[in-house]
Amino acid sequence: MISLNIEKTFGFISKASVAAYEAQVKAAQEALENGTGKGNDFLGWLHLPSSISQEHLADLKATAQVMRDNCDVVIVAGIGGSYLGARAVIEALSNSFTWLQEKKNAPVMIYAGHNISEDYLYELTEFLKDKKFGVINISKSGTTTETALAFRLLKKQCENQRGKDMAKKVIVAITDAKKGAARITADKEGYKSFIIPDNVGGRFSVLTPVGLLPIAIAGFDIEKLVAGAADMEKACGVNVPFAENLAAQYAATRNELYKNGKKIEILVNFCPKLHYVSEWWKQLYGESEGKENKGIFPAAVDFSTDLHSMGQWIQEGERTIFETVISVEKVDHKLEVPSDEANLDGLNFLAGKRVDEVNKMAELGTQLAHVDGGVPNMRIIIEKLDEYNIGQLLYFFEIGCGISGYLLGVNPFNQPGVEAYKKNMFALLNKPGYEEESKAIQARL
Numbered sequence: 001m002i003s004l005n006i007e008k009t010f011g012f013i014s015k016a017s018v019a020a021y022e023a024q025v026k027a028a029q030e031a032l033e034n035g036t037g038k039g040n041d042f043l044g045w046l047h048l049p050s051s052i053s054q055e056h057l058a059d060l061k062a063t064a065q066v067m068r069d070n071c072d073v074v075i076v077a078g079i080g081g082s083y084l085g086a087r088a089v090i091e092a093l094s095n096s097f098t099w100l101q102e103k104k105n106a107p108v109m110i111y112a113g114h115n116i117s118e119d120y121l122y123e124l125t126e127f128l129k130d131k132k133f134g135v136i137n138i139s140k141s142g143t144t145t146e147t148a149l150a151f152r153l154l155k156k157q158c159e160n161q162r163g164k165d166m167a168k169k170v171i172v173a174i175t176d177a178k179k180g181a182a183r184i185t186a187d188k189e190g191y192k193s194f195i196i197p198d199n200v201g202g203r204f205s206v207l208t209p210v211g212l213l214p215i216a217i218a219g220f221d222i223e224k225l226v227a228g229a230a231d232m233e234k235a236c237g238v239n240v241p242f243a244e245n246l247a248a249q250y251a252a253t254r255n256e257l258y259k260n261g262k263k264i265e266i267l268v269n270f271c272p273k274l275h276y277v278s279e280w281w282k283q284l285y286g287e288s289e290g291k292e293n294k295g296i297f298p299a300a301v302d303f304s305t306d307l308h309s310m311g312q313w314i315q316e317g318e319r320t321i322f323e324t325v326i327s328v329e330k331v332d333h334k335l336e337v338p339s340d341e342a343n344l345d346g347l348n349f350l351a352g353k354r355v356d357e358v359n360k361m362a363e364l365g366t367q368l369a370h371v372d373g374g375v376p377n378m379r380i381i382i383e384k385l386d387e388y389n390i391g392q393l394l395y396f397f398e399i400g401c402g403i404s405g406y407l408l409g410v411n412p413f414n415q416p417g418v419e420a421y422k423k424n425m426f427a428l429l430n431k432p433g434y435e436e437e438s439k440a441i442q443a444r445l
Ligand code: PA5
Pocket: 079, 080, 081, 082, 138, 139, 140, 141, 142, 143, 144, 147, 201, 202, 203, 204, 287, 415
């Protein structure tokens, strides 16, 4: 199982102060379990891993196979919780380079609908011109502008390029059971569709078809992913004692650090494949906790890359930060530093060592330096990057977020602040129904 080491926070906060959270954490866990806390209509993720049926997984795998049989490229159209989970898992598990090869055993996964860049969308449509491609249109509300716009372009191109019948086969919708434009389109066009349960919010939806279908199409084992999450669901259950409950410890420690002026949590990895796990985590914690003028700001860095950019700030900047490192114990491959007779680069002191040993020493050296520099440090230790371990990690962060949000006293399951930019954008674009806002905003320009 994944483990958590909080020892290197204790120079900054005391063991006793973390232990003192036991009762509050228990109350938060019970509120989640009994559905008595804020946002309790969005708790469908809580026991999701243990309740996913074999039939559901089989249905997802069968649809994934149709996409795999008929597509060289699959575009995941979605934004926020409707794409980050899939991308996080796929990139954590994928070879860094085989997607560049012509022949591969799974479609190339591409993402769209998460920005409104004309150049991005133009270049995407150009790239797809000679490709056998399919699209997964993912939107819980079914009305998100970024995704709807990209899907409009992709649907047209797919139909023109591949014909209406094939388009029907290779376009899948993942959306609400009844409402929203994505549902209306899917029903009218006869697309295969999956439902995002009402009680699962976007950023907690990675273990619904939102994440599972793209992950299965990319060739990864969704049963193992769900099994990892289900084991973590047990390990972080309401009846697991506080001292043994990773999510409870994580939530308590980060809240105590926050109370002591550490306002920014930096999620750190030493493996570039985890970049999108950090992006997913940033959304999960940022959108869940940043409200009522409070909340830890979730940031992320990829080390050692960012040690040569953000490393300076972390070492010596304002002391309002703490680090949470995702530490991967085992790598997949073996590569030793070769010996070189001339030793012009002076690297013979590393000859015969595994590259991973160098990386591990960078990790340890960085931890000690940052702690010395006044940065509390937690480590989440994960054995290796595979479906089972990533499944554990995802659920650990989800339950940790639910508990932590309740400790902070906010509703971790809504996102009222996200509407502000949309209202202004619609007013500026003269969307029907926004006439009053349009007038008001024009007066401000
Ligand atoms: O967590 C959330 O609820 C959001 O990030 C949504 O996932 C995001 O805004 C996309 O929404 P939708 O799936 O309705 O298009």
